[in-house]
Amino acid sequence: MDFSVPSLDDLLGTFVPIAVYWIYSGIYVMLGDLTQYRLHTKAEEDKRNVVSKRSVVKGVLVQQAFQISVSLLLFTAVSGREASAGVPPPQQPSSLTVILLQFMVAMVVMDTWQYFMHRFMHVNKFLYRHVHSKHHTLVVPYAFGALYNHPLEGLILDTVGGALSFLVSGMTPRTAIFFFSFATMKTVDDHCGLWLPGNIFHLLFNNNSAYHDIHHQLYGTKYNFSQPFFITWDKILGTHMPYTLEKREEGGFEARPTPALKKIN
Ligand SMILES: [Zn+2]
Numbered sequence: 001m002d003f004s005v006p007s008l009d010d011l012l013g014t015f016v017p018i019a020v021y022w023i024y025s026g027i028y029v030m031l032g033d034l035t036q037y038r039l040h041t042k043a044e045e046d047k048r049n050v051v052s053k054r055s056v057v058k059g060v061l062v063q064q065a066f067q068i069s070v071s072l073l074l075f076t077a078v079s080g081r082e083a084s085a086g087v088p089p090p091q092q093p094s095s096l097t098v099i100l101l102q103f104m105v106a107m108v109v110m111d112t113w114q115y116f117m118h119r120f121m122h123v124n125k126f127l128y129r130h131v132h133s134k135h136h137t138l139v140v141p142y143a144f145g146a147l148y149n150h151p152l153e154g155l156i157l158d159t160v161g162g163a164l165s166f167l168v169s170g171m172t173p174r175t176a177i178f179f180f181s182f183a184t185m186k187t188v189d190d191h192c193g194l195w196l197p198g199n200i201f202h203l204l205f206n207n208n209s210a211y212h213d214i215h216h217q218l219y220g221t222k223y224n225f226s227q228p229f230f231i232t233w234d235k236i237l238g239t240h241m242p243y244t245l246e247k248r249e250e251g252g253f254e255a256r257p258t259p260a261l262k263k264i265n
């Protein structure tokens, strides 16, 4: 296989999403406790999350080191293959519609890959115990814990999912910088543990911090597998758990599963 020297876009596509991860989750840290918007109380977070914040930061950094290596390898392999086949470097489409279509295709591909792989990691006891359970040690999610994963999970779900979205959509490495940054922000937001008024992601997506919070609860681990964008696969395959957001007396909200409608008669 031929590898090319990484281009500026290859490097940006690899490193910008990582910077976005820490900047966006850093903003959530700076916002403080925001008791009136939390989905779980601070006391619940301290009691139920058995792993320290320090270990979470370390875990995410390890996971991102893997992500950098694989991502650079993939980008340079794709451009290396094109160069040796005499294919000119991809041109950035001038039409915004084309770029938005590529974004949509990439979102659908990523969602499809992640739904089935994520669900498989719950169904397969070995994979759950040794790989995916690491992500679920954060029963009360918070922003910078979004990528607290076993490196193998990061590789299978995020990196391979990202590579497939990139290849199938036909987007250029330049568009990929924006797509991967967007997907990273979405994942961080889904784990922020807050229901903030005016959150643009909550307005655009039904798959959001409350939806994913249900999945992180013990009763929800067999539901709401869909991530990171839509809830379509959960709806189609019957793993969708509806919920309502109720105000807590002590402040904040609770995502409560909606009880099945009682049968009349
Ligand atoms: Zn899970």
Ligand SMILES: [Zn+2]
Pocket (backbone or CB within 6 Å): 135, 141, 191, 212, 216
């Ligand atoms: Zn999660």
